[in-house]
Amino acid sequence: MYRTIRVAAYEPDPLHGPWREEMRVLRLGEELHTELTRMHTEAFRGSVRPDRLPVRRLNSLLQAMAPGVIATGRNAGTDGFLPWLYAREAVPPEVLAPVIGAWAAGMYREEDDTEDADLEDRLRSDDPSEAVQLSHWESESVDLAETVTSAGGTAEPAARLYSLLPEWVAFRLAARTFRTGGTTLHFRVESSGNGARLVSWPPQRYERRGQTWYYSACLNITVHTVPFAARFRVHVSTQVRRWATRLALRPHEFGGTTVLLDAPLPWPGGPDRGHRLMVNTLGYDWRLKELAWRHHSPAPLVPGLDIVRNYPQPAALFTHPERWINGSGNVAAGIVYHPSIGPHEVGPGLMPRERSDLDAWVEEGLRPMLTRVPDLTRVTRNNTPSLLPRSSAGGGPGVRDAQLALQRRAALARVLNGRPMEIDVFWQSPETRAALLAELPKLIGFPPGERVGPADDDTWRWRGEGIEIRVRARPAGALADALPVSRERRRPRAVRLAEAIEGRCRLVADRMVPRPDGAGVVIAEIAGKERFAAVPDSDPKHALRIAWARQGRLSQFVNLPDDTDSGLEHRAKWTWLDAFRQLGAISPPAHRVGAGIPGDLQYAALWLVRHTRKGPTRCPVRRLVAVRVRPGDGPGDIEGWDAERAEWVPYPQLLLLLSQAVEPVAEAGEVANAEGPGDGATARGGPRPAARAGVEQHRQRETERQIRALLFQLRDRPTLLLADAGNLRQCWPGLRNGELHRDMLGFGTEPAQRHTLYGDDLRVVLVRDANAREEVAGWYAHDAKDRVGFAEGVWGTAETESRVFASTASTPHTAAKLPKGLMKLAPTAQGRTAPGKTAWNPGQLEITVLSCLSEKALADSGREGDQPDRPAEWATLTHQLRYHDDYPPLARPLPLHLARLTGEYVLPVAGTKEEGSMSPAP
Structure with a gap:
């Protein structure tokens, strides 16, 4: 049994001292910002944000085509005086101006505005007196460990580090090669909205079924905070990036996917040459009735900067993807694989040994500025609840199935x-x-x-x-x-x-x-x-x-x-x-935590259901759902909160009630469609910034009011309130890491108050998974003999007052059993088919015991004589709630699992102002 797990997370090393890097910084400049803003306002008169320039495509183009550019600053399109570009060295005007000119021309040419063409000419002009003046590069010493500690004790990086630091880490690692099993991998940098990625390039090849399949190693690099941690963290997760070379669908069925373009710089000199892959989106454009570059892709602008080489057109790339992934005239392009495209013979995922090798390579490359966070150790031996035996061994054939069937019959009889x-x-x-x-x-x-x-x-x-x-x-x-x-x-x-x-x-x-x-x-x-x-x-x-x-x-x-x-x-x-x-024929498992958990404890879970206009019924909606579970309480032990009637109702009734919503459809420009612009006439419509902010603030106040009212409904007995921080913090900002305080709850602009004001026996636990932002780091188990693998359990640090724990589950029984040392990036002679295997790695669920009856909480409540809680016990209880029946371990505790799945029934349909509502039959 493994006693330790290692997480792929790094933090600034306090022993290293100050960490400052000399960089060159460029601002958009007042003149250029004013000129571009004027053009943008005139060309897009119906735009919802005339104060914000659409510089995302320009940023992508600059990162790929301007040598030395590391990262782009946030909100540069709103203010010409904000830092715009960070670079290792100044990019010459003769490089920068053509890139900006190509972007401006591509953005505005279709409006047929002669002044737009004039700006392009002035930006490209060889005579500086005729050009729109670009700002001068400035030298700046950037503190890459700049931190502010919140009042609750959480270290938060400076805002610019969320984008700047991942790019810096990616370039540092890309300058090195990774060697494994006789194979050498070279990495390129791919910028993403949430950080940066490293992609091994050129891709690996796997021969199978008489065809060649392509794949790469991929490392995702992001910056995050951890509740109450003294330093912020850099997460580096590993995965397999597969490339599509056979598209088993027609062009109009191609919804869209990422395309990475490998293009040489069209001008000599400069650092970081050949380290970038340009990010684009390719998909079918229903307006043009053809394949096209979408979502601010910079690819259409590149031929204007380099007239010598041949660059892929969307239709040619779709028709011959393998030809382009192998390169044509020093230009290559790879279509990122998605299951909707068709089958792929390379399986996703990497096994623990290969992930640990990559992790060690990262650790070596980040010294001495960043150091690995300490390993986590077990906090309990009771890793699972009082479950039925996992096999029939020792109990005779069919004993386990019979016991499970008995449980299901009892649950059905209860709810029926x-x-x-x-x-x-x-x-x-x-x-x-x-x-x-x-x-x-x-x-x-x-x-x-x-x-x-x-x-x-x-x-x-x-x-x-x-x-x-x-x-x-x-x-x-x-x-x-x-x-x-x-x-x-x-x-x-x-x-x-x-x-x-x-x-x-x-x-x-x-x-x-x-x-x-x-x-x-x-x-x-x-x-x-x-x-x-x-x-x-x-x-x-x-x-x-x-x-x-x-x-x-x-x-x-x-x-x-x-x-x-x-x-x-x-x-x-x-x-x-x-x-x-x-x-509702389902019950929480009988826990094995100990006497510290009240016998009459009830569970409550909150979940915010969010659909945008791209949702299942094309209607935006946000709805707070609350589920209450009372073990052993008879037919109604799983219930949901009916906000309209202000009462708890059986879980199946809650599902039916949620399905009855009808949403009005906003006219062009109305604030009602605050989730984003609508179709047709409202394509450039939607709420103004001030109106949107007002709507958001109203939603937050209303959601927080509902949560307070729900807490009042739960005061009659000891309660464990479960919330997913990543899901709920948008409408409850007090759950953001920087706003958290131990044993306190914060709502709105009011100071946080002790949580016992909302219930004498209330405990609050937050969970968080990796989600799309890699907020929780990857992990693997290891021991002193250099063995690596998987382990299930609850893990924590050596700190006795720690409130943050890790929950890991076993691989599901449906996953294939593979050797922990299986190598996919460098398959051996004995494992030539290794790339075809699917490597399943259980995710880590972060558990934060935000509020419990600690010694201080009891003292503040005038209950000094009561026995204080142990946070590790409440983390263990939350972990054990992931196990139920013969399901694979759930991604979240059972009450949260039930609350999240109510979203299947939140399906508002559009009504019209003339017709009123399309209410369901009673």
Whole structure:
């Protein structure tokens, strides 16, 4: 058993002393900023942000084409006096001016403004007196460890370090080579919105099935804070970057993906040559009806700077991706693979040995400025709750399955409370129908069902131990067809989709048989979303969920099997388990923490559901969801908060209530569409900055008011409040790391108050995963014998007052068992097929015990004689809540898992001002 885990995180080494780097800094300058702002305002008169220049494409172009540029400053487009470029040495005007001129020309040429062309000429002019004056480069000593410590004790880096430091780290590492197993890897820098990446280039090759597949090592570099930590951290995570060379789809099905362009600089001299890959986005443009560069891609501007070389056009790159990844005339381009493109013979992920080797290489390259954070050690031996045995060994064949079935029957009997369970199965393939009917009795330990009703009515029944289940199976027919969404682009997309949803709701109403006496669930077999990718919004899944919810039915979906589907039995099993979860037939595990946890403890979880206009129904919405779990409290032990009625309701009722929302559609320029611009006439519309800020502040105040009201509803017994900091801090800013205080809660602009004011026996635990921003570092277990691998448990530092812990789970039983030392970047003769393996690495869940009954909290509450809490016990309890039934360990504690999945039912549909609302039938 491993006793230690190592995280791939680094912090400024206090033994190194001051860490200052001499850099060259350039500001946009008042003259150029004023000129570009004027042009932008005139060319885009309907823009929502005339005060903010669209410099993202220019920044990408400069990073790739201007030698020596390290990073771009934030908000340079709002103020010409803010730092704009950071470089190792000054970029000559004869290099900088053409790049700015190419950007200006590309941005404004389509407006056919002669003054825009005049600016391009003046920027490119050889006569400085005729050019718009560029600012002069300034020398600046930049403190790369600049830190401010918050009032709560959290070290926060200076704002510019979030983008500057990852780029500096990436360039430092890219200057070195990585050698492993006789293979040498060279890295290039890829800038990203959240930091920087290192990508091994040229890609590795893997021969399989008579074809060549391409992949690279990829290191993500980001800067983060940790609650109450004395120093901020640099996270370096490792993964495999796969490249697409066979696109199994048509151009109009190509939604878009990243393309990295390897282009030589068109001018001689300068540092960092050949270290950059230029980031672009390629996708189908429905307006132009062709493939195009999208999302401010700089690729269209490069040919204007280098007329000698041949650069890939979107259609040519899509048609011949392998030709371009191998290079053509010193220019290469790689399409980043996505599963929607088709199959790939290289598997994702790296195993622990290879990750530890890369991690050691990073550690060596960052000395002496950055040092690795200390390893984490176990804080408890009770890593899992009182679960059933993981195998039948020692208990006889089938003992484990029988015990699990007994648990499920008890949970079903509790939530059904004497009512029958009515299930409608709408199938498309006989194999799926048969698998569903076969798996249900296995899961609950019942014999095969009996057929009831007429011979032509495919209805089955199971009875026993206070449970009655009736399943009626019917062909799905037109219910599973694609939605016929109008292509009339003059009307808002959300309204057109709402009309199609209404049509599907009518079709469902005609097919359903009223069953008012039972708990209703529908299981429907539909095609995967990739089958509907060719026509936007045509996937019927969300429309069906809305339609069945209006009939008082919960819904669960199973995808059509493919020709090689060998996991149908497995998928049928999980379909039923997810249906049980929606019914609330699920209970938290019996913990093994100790007497420090109150016996009558209840769990509460908060989750903010957020959909933008790109969401499932094209309607923006934000909704706070609260779920309460009271172990052993009878039929209603899993409940949700109904804000409208101000009461707790059973979990399945909460799901149905959430599905009933109707959203008005804003007119052009209205603030109602505050999530972003709309379709058609509102493409450049939306709220003004002040209005948007006002809407955001109102949302925050309202959400915080709801949270305070909920805390009042939970005061009747000891409560553990669980929240995902990454999800909730947008509407509850007091959860940002820099705002946290031990044993205190902060709301709005008021000073933080002791948490016991919101409940004498309240504890608050925050969790956080890596998410898309790599906020939690990667990890691997290791020991003194240089062995590496996986380990599950709760981990912490040696500090007795620590509030931050790590939770790691085992790999799921569905993951293939692979050697921990499997090498994919340098496959050995014995492991030539290693690149084809999928390496599963369990993520680390960060657990912060924000508020508990510590000695100080008890003293502040006048309860000095009470036994204080041990934060490690509450972290252990949170970790054990990730285990339930025979699910793989959950990504989050069970109450938070239930709260997050309510988002499947938050599906607002657009209404119109004339029609009012499209309310569901009562």
